[in-house]
Amino acid sequence: MKNKLVALIANAVTACTQKGLLPDVELSHIEIEVPANPEHGDYASNVAMILASQAKQNPRKIAQAIQENLTDPEGIIEKTQIAGPGFLNFRMKDDLWRKTLQDILNQKEKYGCLDVGQGKKVQVEFVSANPTGPLHIGHARGAVVGDVLANLLSATGYAVSREYYINDAGNQMNNLGKSVLYRYRELLGEKIEFPENCYRGDYIKDISAAIIQKEGNRYLTENEEETVPYFNGIAGGVILEEIKRDLKDFGVTFDFYFSEKELYKENGVSDLLSSLQEQGFIYSDGETLWFKTTDFGDEKDRVVIRKNGEPTYFAADIAYHKNKFARGFDILIDIWGADHHGYMPRLWAAIQALGHRKDDLKIILVQLVNLLRAGEPVAMSTRSGEFVTLREVLDEVGKDAARYNFLMRRSDSHLDFDLDVAKKQSNENPVFYVQYAHARICSIIRMAEERGMALPAFENINPSRLIEPEERTLIKMMARYPEMLEGAAKSLEVHRMTFYLNELAGVFHSYYNKNKVMTEDAALSAARLVLVDAVRIVLANALKILGVNAPEKM
């Protein structure tokens, strides 16, 4: 609907230019908004004002020229008005709102699905936590943002693949194996000074105990260099399975788990580095190899092969991103904790050296979560083993409330997550507000059926009975749903969906309290039933993208 209007305005502007009413100016895109004040119509455009500053003419005069040259072959516009400094306000024909309602009822769960992605292949890589411990609340936010972004992009026409990168080749894993070995010895009676860089959580002990139960004390005498890799393999496997289980229960799924070790097979990393060296992106200082990331705006060059001959994490990451592009993705999206932001320039440098555009890799930073309990901060650290796990959050506040909470803020803003507030089933918790609206509508439809009025088909109602201002507002809001999705997808801003949902649920609750759906008047009741069913559809569709349940009863 919005797009049609944009096209009409664009035509009018072209007509004006051809008639010489306007100088030949560049108009990149036409802005259309829904005015806050309903008296200003259904849609408003500021084109005239934009053009005025370029053409150095009176904006109201330009608006008038556009208005006079506006053709409306389909007859969708009821009224056009020039207002304020030069706004063009449009009131649309009622037919059009009727059409919106019909679209929703016809398309049902497909309503809002778009083709803006045009089937482009997108990969979203997220979570990617080292399997050195259970996921905690900090990972949870990134998990939800990534999951919902992937859902959103699928719904808007992209071919999406979700990936988890397992950093299983570095020092951290070695420390994990050592930690398990030390606990193993300790459990078998040795006195151990636990090293600083080892993991202390109870889950380590559990793994050590399991090894003892299965294989006894034979590793006490074996040499450490052989035991540690074996232990870290076992521990990594156990922990990764646990992570997958937690994610699944959190409603987060992946298409691929990519192991860092894969990159090293058949000299993958070193071959890539030599080829980059031949191209002049990498140089040696005699002891180490450096990537010239400064060529692409990084503040200093970065080491890829250390003095000791070991590749850095960055070296593997270059190979990983090359691998991603080689798999045919048009757009890569990485979701990182905001504490990694300093890493962005070097990765962008790397993909540009590989011949891609900086824009082909989007990086979304997710700010860290401050965990609170009744307003008091809870300290967390994986190494010390003091943290609140994702599992505990799931048990305590539930999947729906937890997910919704993480989606209510822009991902780059800091988030306080208060466990006590999140688990309250009260109005401090917006997820229930939205779910309640859905359950209420289901209840109305059930009640209507009990009273002998089954949900009518759109063809069997008279939409012109919907004359209340709230009804018009509801329909307009629903007409905006696809536009909202498009905006959220293009800007990669997932939080827009929760704000939209809160607003739609609010308008519905307000309508519900003011008007009865089931009235003495059967034709009116039928029309209203269809209207609220449309609201139910939109709520359900949006909640599905968020991975939040849309209950029929509460």
Next chain:
RNA sequence: GCGCCUGUAGCUCAGCUGGAUAGAGCAACGGACUUCUAAUCCGUUGGCCGAGAGUUCGAAUCCCUCCAGGCGCACCA
């Protein structure tokens, strides 16, 4: 010291890429259940958009300078 993020109502946050009178939720106060679910609704109170300059018809939004908070600045990941 340098870089990134943030600063909007008492609290938690939106503000759709420069537009019309800056919005919501919570908290506070006053109302609405014999009526399709009161996990709801209606109303009132509450603002120098961190500060200062600049760009223009027009700035919470863009540029510059400060101030405050968070996070980074490894041959860790």
